[in-house]
Amino acid sequence: MYQYDNFDREFVAERVAHYRDQTQRYLAGQLSEAEFLQLRLRNGLYIQRLAPMLRVAVPYGTLSATQLRMLAQISRRYDRGYGHLSTRQNMQFNWPEIADVPDILHDLASVEMHAIQTSGSCIRNVTTDEFSGAAADELVDPRPYCEIMRQWSTNHPEFDWLPRKFKIAVTGAANDRAAIAVHDIGIRAYKNADDAVVFDIFVGGGLGRTPVLGTAIYSGLPVKHLLTYLESIMRVYNRYGRRDNKYKARIKILVRAMGAEAFKARVEQDWVDIKGGPSTLSDAQVADMVAAFAPPARVTSAAASIDLDALRLEHPTFSHWLHHNVGPHQQANLTVVTLSTKMTGVPPGDVSDEQMDAVAQWAEDHSGGEIRISHEQNFVLPHVPRNALFELWEKARRLDLATANAGLLTNMICCPGGDYCSLANAKSIPVAEAIQRRFDDYDYVHDLGDLDLNISGCMNACGHHHVGNIGILGVDKKGQEFYQISLGGHSGHSGHAASLGQIVGPSFARAEVCDVLAIILNTFVDFRLEGESFLSCFNRIGIAPFKERVYVDAD
Amino acid sequence: MSTLIKRSAQGWEISHTDDRPNWKTPQDWQQGEPLLLQVDAEIDARFLQASTIAIDFPAFTDGRGLSLAVLLRQRIKYTGELHAIGAIHEDVLHYMVRCGFDVLELPQERCAETALRLLAPYTHHYQESVEQA
Ligand code: SF4
Numbered sequence: 274m275y276q277y278d279n280f281d282r283e284f285v286a287e288r289v290a291h292y293r294d295q296t297q298r299y300l301a302g303q304l305s306e307a308e309f310l311q312l313r314l315r316n317g318l319y320i321q322r323l324a325p326m327l328r329v330a331v332p333y334g335t336l337s338a339t340q341l342r343m344l345a346q347i348s349r350r351y352d353r354g355y356g357h358l359s360t361r362q363n364m365q366f367n368w369p370e371i372a373d374v375p376d377i378l379h380d381l382a383s384v385e386m387h388a389i390q391t392s393g394s395c396i397r398n399v400t401t402d403e404f405s406g407a408a409a410d411e412l413v414d415p416r417p418y419c420e421i422m423r424q425w426s427t428n429h430p431e432f433d434w435l436p437r438k439f440k441i442a443v444t445g446a447a448n449d450r451a452a453i454a455v456h457d458i459g460i461r462a463y464k465n466a467d468d469a470v471v472f473d474i475f476v477g478g479g480l481g482r483t484p485v486l487g488t489a490i491y492s493g494l495p496v497k498h499l500l501t502y503l504e505s506i507m508r509v510y511n512r513y514g515r516r517d518n519k520y521k522a523r524i525k526i527l528v529r530a531m532g533a534e535a536f537k538a539r540v541e542q543d544w545v546d547i548k549g550g551p552s553t554l555s556d557a558q559v560a561d562m563v564a565a566f567a568p569p570a571r572v573t574s575a576a577a578s579i580d581l582d583a584l585r586l587e588h589p590t591f592s593h594w595l596h597h598n599v600g601p602h603q604q605a606n607l608t609v610v611t612l613s614t615k616m617t618g619v620p621p622g623d624v625s626d627e628q629m630d631a632v633a634q635w636a637e638d639h640s641g642g643e644i645r646i647s648h649e650q651n652f653v654l655p656h657v658p659r660n661a662l663f664e665l666w667e668k669a670r671r672l673d674l675a676t677a678n679a680g681l682l683t684n685m686i687c688c689p690g691g692d693y694c695s696l697a698n699a700k701s702i703p704v705a706e707a708i709q710r711r712f713d714d715y716d717y718v719h720d721l722g723d724l725d726l727n728i729s730g731c732m733n734a735c736g737h738h739h740v741g742n743i744g745i746l747g748v749d750k751k752g753q754e755f756y757q758i759s760l761g762g763h764s765g766h767s768g769h770a771a772s773l774g775q776i777v778g779p780s781f782a783r784a785e786v787c788d789v790l791a792i793i794l795n796t797f798v799d800f801r802l803e804g805e806s807f808l809s810c811f812n813r814i815g816i817a818p819f820k821e822r823v824y825v826d827a828d
Numbered sequence: 829m830s831t832l833i834k835r836s837a838q839g840w841e842i843s844h845t846d847d848r849p850n851w852k853t854p855q856d857w858q859q860g861e862p863l864l865l866q867v868d869a870e871i872d873a874r875f876l877q878a879s880t881i882a883i884d885f886p887a888f889t890d891g892r893g894l895s896l897a898v899l900l901r902q903r904i905k906y907t908g909e910l911h912a913i914g915a916i917h918e919d920v921l922h923y924m925v926r927c928g929f930d931v932l933e934l935p936q937e938r939c940a941e942t943a944l945r946l947l948a949p950y951t952h953h954y955q956e957s958v959e960q961a
Contacts, residue, residue, distance in 0.1 A: 280952050284951075284952060284954070288950075291946075291949040303939070308917065311889055312919055425954055427954050428950065429954075430894065430926035430953075430955065430957055431895055432894075433923060434888075434889050434923075435891055511891050511892060512896070516892075550956075552956050
């Protein structure tokens with residue numbers, strides 16, 4: 274993976290010093306609350322319902338074992354011994370002290386990490402496929418381009434004060450695990466007929482209160498033009514995006530108001546001046562960055578070759594785990610392993626310091642020292658040899674990281690919601706837990722097959738409820754917590770095009786959610802054809818049968 | 829009295845002055861006069877004939893003036909003095925400098941020493957810029 278050079282090290286050290294200066298001026302009363310807010314957000318510090326929250330950037334979800342150990346140490350030293358994996362592949366700490374944050378940033382810098390631009394109206398951490406550089410269905414490894422964009426977007430002088438936050442996602446695989454359709458800019462990397470890497474650029478996707486799928490405005494952009502083209506998009510947005518109403522300030526509103534064609538024309542008009550200019554990428558620059566992401570050298574296993582089939586027969590839970598949590602790698606002797614955090618009773622995405630230390634160790638033992646964070650809030654070990662799988666499973670099981678539910682109902686995405694987040698309309702974690710408790714039978718959940726269930730505590734949609742096959746959204750009804758359910762959403766990862774969920778109807782009290790979910794699942798089971806997934810079934814039969822049963826039975 | 833931070837051959841200098849240019853808006857401006865632009869102004873090649881140009885920031889969080897400055901420098905190749913005025917703040921000056929501003933007019937409540945200290949908190953940058961060295 275990418276290693277900092279002196280330039281990066283010096284930059285991050287200066288960023289820490291700058292932020293320390295800002296914090297000191299704030300604590301000394303020289304910066305107002307409102308001024309400091311803008312500055313601390315650009316360094317990932319929120320003030321939440323109960324305490325500050327620090328969001329640490331995990332660029333494109335990639336971590337080394339050393340970095341993960343540092344996160345474990347930070348959680349012990351400055352927090353309460355745990356961290357939270359966010360849907361944007363970052364790590365959040367819920368209990369730091371404002372005055373400690375500069376020291377935390379200093380510790381992060383010592384392992385080539387930071388919290389730059391993890392919040393605020395600026396270009397956020399670029400996200401990508403958690404299996405990048407490993408997945409068997411990969412066309413182009415997106416990480417070198419993500420790192421190029423990370424550097425370009427870091428303290429960009431022109432684009433740090435945008436109308437609103439700005440999120441870029443990249444996929445380079447046949448299955449889009451980065452949900453590019455619902456990002457401000459989505460980028461699809463692939464090779465053209467001449468075997469050159471090119472990009473399709475989508476703009477104006479997003480979730481929140483106005484969910485929209487992005488529109489393609491450029492097909493086959495050559496690598497060298499990546500940054501100049503992005504600059505033109507950013508400039509058009511920075512100049513014309515609305516600043517009078519934060520709910521209308523995202524680029525999706527601008528693209529819709531102008532029309533995608535007119536937006537594209539504006540971008541191209543701006544691009545004329547800078548295309549081929551100083552921000553053009555040279556072949557050497559790109560080649561160096563690609564080389565920085567060479568596969569890890571030493572991915573072997575000490576274990577003798579093992580008979581997986583025999584072990585599967587002997588250990589049914591191991592067999593389940595292999596089936597759901599272990600995927601194909603580009604190299605036949607390796608696999609990609611998802612370590613699920615979705616254990617009943619634990620808030621989805623929460624990981625303890627002990628788990629972090631352990632995952633770091635397993636990464637060193639079995640995955641070339643590399644770890645990923647997935648947008649589904651799990652850890653991924655991207656390069657695990659086949660003959661280390663059983664050993665890894667046994668270790669993971671002991672630390673509650675071997676739940677065999679990747680891709681299944683109980684592997685839900687869930688935002689922190691009303692337990693932590695001051696914007697929430699309703700709690701989300703207790704809903705997730707209630708669902709896990711109600712649907713705790715492996716055979717039933719396995720029989721339901723691939724199913725994305727996503728929960729957000731409010732319209733901001735951090736839990737991606739719009740793109741859940743089943744989406745649950747916390748709403749406020751006269752001061753009471755209610756939940757709206759939508760069906761048929763999809764982020765684009767498994768052969769289906771991305772789609773936004775349709776709302777079933779009036780919302781439900783928290784106590785009703787599990788019963789309604791049971792009706793929805795039973796409806797699916799009754800209607801499905803052999804081998805049909807929830808999403809395929811929904812796409813075939815539509816929302817009507819679900820509606821009918823949910824509201825008849827609920828009366 | 830306004831406080832200016834201005835680029836000179838010796839580097840950046842603080843000065844205090846009552847003698848502000850007689851800024852004109854694009855509607856009543858004539859060739860050779862100082863021109864004041866709002867952040868939502870559209871670029872016009874005629875601006876090259878201004879004696880000096882200022883961009884008025886309605887809030888320090890409003891990045892439109894940064895893009896406008898870059899367009900003046902990059903698109904019409906304006907090389908004269910470019911003033912940042914209005915609600916500017918110590919912590920955004922380093923961005924302004926890199927977007928091509930060379931005179932920064934601080935509002936009264938801002939601290940000139942802090943501003944001077946924070947003009948270049950970073951030795952190196954990840955991007956090309958239109959900074960007027
Ligand atoms: S979706 Fe709403 S409640 Fe959940 S984390 Fe985001 S802002 Fe907070």
